[in-house]
Amino acid sequence: MSSVNTTIQLITREQAEAAQSHIPGQPGRAQESCDEDLAQGPWEFDLAEALAGTPGYGPGASNEDTAPASTPVQGQLPQEYKDASDAELEGRIRAAKAVLGERVVVLGHFYQRDEVVAFADFVGDSFQLANAAKNRSEAEAIVFCGVHFMAETADMLSGSHQSVILPNLAAGCSMADMADLPSVEACWAELEALYGTEPDAEGRVPVIPVTYMNSSAALKAFCGERGGIVCTSSNASTVLDWAFERGQRVLFFPDQHLGRNTAKAMGIPLEAMPLWNPRLPLGGNSQQVMEAAKVVLWQGFCSVHKRFTVAQIEKARADFPGLRVIVHPECPMEVVDAADEAGSTDYILKAIQGAPDGTTFAIGTEINMVNRLAAQYPQHTIFCLDPVICPCSTMYRIHPGYLAWVLEGLVAGEVRNQITVPETTAVNARIALERMLAAKPRSAARA
Numbered sequence: 056m057s058s059v060n061t062t063i064q065l066i067t068r069e070q071a072e073a074a075q076s077h078i079p080g081q082p083g084r085a086q087e088s089c090d091e092d093l094a095q096g097p098w099e100f101d102l103a104e105a106l107a108g109t110p111g112y113g114p115g116a117s118n119e120d121t122a123p124a125s126t127p128v129q130g131q132l133p134q135e136y137k138d139a140s141d142a143e144l145e146g147r148i149r150a151a152k153a154v155l156g157e158r159v160v161v162l163g164h165f166y167q168r169d170e171v172v173a174f175a176d177f178v179g180d181s182f183q184l185a186n187a188a189k190n191r192s193e194a195e196a197i198v199f200c201g202v203h204f205m206a207e208t209a210d211m212l213s214g215s216h217q218s219v220i221l222p223n224l225a226a227g228c229s230m231a232d233m234a235d236l237p238s239v240e241a242c243w244a245e246l247e248a249l250y251g252t253e254p255d256a257e258g259r260v261p262v263i264p265v266t267y268m269n270s271s272a273a274l275k276a277f278c279g280e281r282g283g284i285v286c287t288s289s290n291a292s293t294v295l296d297w298a299f300e301r302g303q304r305v306l307f308f309p310d311q312h313l314g315r316n317t318a319k320a321m322g323i324p325l326e327a328m329p330l331w332n333p334r335l336p337l338g339g340n341s342q343q344v345m346e347a348a349k350v351v352l353w354q355g356f357c358s359v360h361k362r363f364t365v366a367q368i369e370k371a372r373a374d375f376p377g378l379r380v381i382v383h384p385e386c387p388m389e390v391v392d393a394a395d396e397a398g399s400t401d402y403i404l405k406a407i408q409g410a411p412d413g414t415t416f417a418i419g420t421e422i423n424m425v426n427r428l429a430a431q432y433p434q435h436t437i438f439c440l441d442p443v444i445c446p447c448s449t450m451y452r453i454h455p456g457y458l459a460w461v462l463e464g465l466v467a468g469e470v471r472n473q474i475t476v477p478e479t480t481a482v483n484a485r486i487a488l489e490r491m492l493a494a495k496p497r498s499a500a501r502a
Contacts, residue, residue: 058169059423059446063093066444089445090114097452098137101129101225112229115448116358120229127203129225129452129472136456141170144455148174151462159465160194161458162187162209164201165400166359166421166450171200171458180400181205181268182287186492188212188219196220196465199474200458202449203227206474207272211481212488219474220465222457226449228269233355234309236273238333239264242353243281245337246306249345255303262351263302265294267310268491269357272476272484274308279486288384288399289496291317295350297494306331308353312360316384316391318350328352359447360385363419365393367440371417375436381406382419382440390419399496400424407432421447 057065066088088094092114100113110126112118139147152159152174162184163175172178177187181201188197188209197213198220199206204227210219243264250261264283266274275285282301286294291313298305307314308331315328327349331338337345338354345351363386371378380394381403391397396406403418407428410416415436418425422439423446429437464471476484 059426059444060168060170062426063088063444066094087443089116089443090118092118093444093446093451096137096456097223097225097454098129098132098456100452101131101223104128104225105131110225112227112448113225113452115451116362116445117229117448120232120358122227122229123232123235126227126232127224129223129457132456132460136460139456139459141455144459145173147459148455148462151459151466154466155196155462157193158195159198159462160187160191160196161198162200164205164450165404165424165427166447167200167453168423168446168451169427170455171453172427174455174458175200180287180289181208182289182399182491182496183401185209185212185268185287185488189492192217196470198222198458198461200453201226202231203474204231204269204271207476208268208275208488210474210476211272211275211485218470220461220470220472221474222461222472223452223454224472226452228449230267230309230355230357231269231271234266234270234274234333234353236271236277239274239277239308239353242306242331242333242338243277246351249337249342250304259299259301259303261302262304262306263298264306264308265298265314266308266487267291267313270309272480275484275487276480276482279483279488279490283487284494285487285491286494287491287496288313289401290491290494291384292321293494293496294491295321297490304349304351306351306353309355310357310385311352311355312357312387312391313384314350314352315388316386316397319388323349330354357385359421359445360419361387362441362443362445363387363390364440365389367419367442368393368417371438371440375415375417378415378417378436379406379410380417380419380440386419394419401496404428407435407437410435421450423447423450 110122163172163178189212196218206221254260264278268287329340381396382394384397412434419440425439461471
C-alpha cells in the first residue's frame with residue numbers, strides 16, 4: 056500500500072485512480088486530498104510564512120485554524136536537502152544514524168508520515184513517547200519526530216546531559232494553541248472568585264486543573280503549581296478519578312471533546328460539564344450553571360478529529376455490515392456515541408492486533424496511522440472513516456529532509472533545532488508530568 060505522502064502526490068498529479076489509490080476495502084472509490092498544497096515540500100510554507108511575517112500551521116486539517124503570533128517558525132532548510140531524492144535522503148539518514156549509534160535516539164509519533172517513521176527507534180502515542188524520552192538516558196540527543204509540545208515534554212523528562220531536537224520548529228499543534236497561559240490564569244481567577252479556595256470537609260479543594268498532554272509547558276507548570284495533573288488520551292479516565300479524589304470539580308483544557316467523552320463515560324451528566332469560552336465572562340455561562348459544574352471544559356478541539364461525523368459511520372455500516380468502528384476520544388461526542396469503541400491510538404492498535412482474522416475496521420483517527428495499520432495487518436480490512444485524505448497539518452511538516460539535516464548536524468557536532476524549557480517553568484511542569492506517568496492507563500477504553 057502506498058504511503059499517505061505518495062498517495063497525495065499521485066492525487067495531485069491526477070493519477071490516483073490509475074494507481075488504485077482507493078480506500079482499502081472499497082475498490083474503485085478514488086480518494087481526494089483536502090488540500091492540494093499537501094503535495095509541496097514543507098519548506099515552501101516555511102518560506103511563505105517568513106515572507107508574510109505571520110506563522111501558520113500549513114496545509115491539512117488545521118489549515119483554517121489561526122496560529123498565534125508566538126507560534127514557532129522554521130528557518131530555511133538548506134537547498135541540498137530540498138533537492139535530494141527520497142533514496143538519497145534515506146541513505147544520508149541511515150549513514151548519520153550509523154555514525155551516531157547509541158548517542159542518538161529517534162522517537163516517532165503514530166501520526167508521522169511513513170517516510171519519517173521508517174527511521175524511528177521507537178514509535179508510540181504521547182504517553183508512550185514521554186516514557187521513552189525519560190528512559191533513554193544513554194542517548195546524548197533525542198530527535199523527536201512529533202510536535203512542539205511533545206518535544207517540550209521530552210526535554211523536561213530527559214536528563215540535563217541530553218539535547219531534545221524537533222526537526223521542524225513549525226511542527227506545532229493548533230489545539231495546544233487554543234489555550235494560553237494568560238487566558239487560563241484569567242479563567243482560574245474567575246473560578247477562585249466563584250468557588251473560593253478552601254477545601255471541603257473531606258479535604259477536597261474547589262477545583263483541580265487538568266491539562267491534556269497537547270498543551271504548552273507553561274500550562275503543565277500551571278497545573279503542577281496548583282495541585283493539578285497532565286493527562287493523555289490513554290489515561291484520561293484514571294486522571295479524572297485522581298482529580299476527583301482531591302477536588303470537588305475539574306477544569307479540563309484544552310480539548311473539550313476528550314474531557315466531555317471521558318467524563319460522560321464516568322457517569323457525569325452533560326449539564327454538569329459547561330463549556331468555557333475564554334473571551335466571555337464566566338466563560339459564557341450563568342453563575343447557576345457554574346455552581347452545578349463538575350467538569351469545566353475549555354473551548355478547544357483537534358481539527359483532525361472534528362472531521363469525523365456520524366454520517367460517515369452510517370455510510371461505513373451500510374457498506375460493510377458487521378464492521379467494527381473505533382474512534383479516538385478527541386472526536387465529537389455524537390461520533391463517539393455512534394462508534395462501537397473509543398480509545399487512544401495505542402488502544403486502536405491493540406484492538407486491531409487482537410481481532411480475529413478477517414475483521415473489518417472503520418477507524419476515526421489520523422490518516423497516516425490508519426493507512427499504516429492497513430498495510431501492517433492485511434488479514435483485516437481497515438479504512439479511515441473520512442474518505443478525504445487530510446493529515447495532521449503540523450505532524451506533516453516533518454519531512455525526511457529535516458530529519459537528515461538535524462542528524463547530519465549532530466554528526467558535525469552541531470545541535471540544530473534544540474527545544475529547551477526554562478527551568479523556572481520545568482520545575483512545576485515536571486510535577487504534573489510525574490503525576491501523569493504514575494496514573495497508568497486502564498487496560499481498555501469504552502467498549
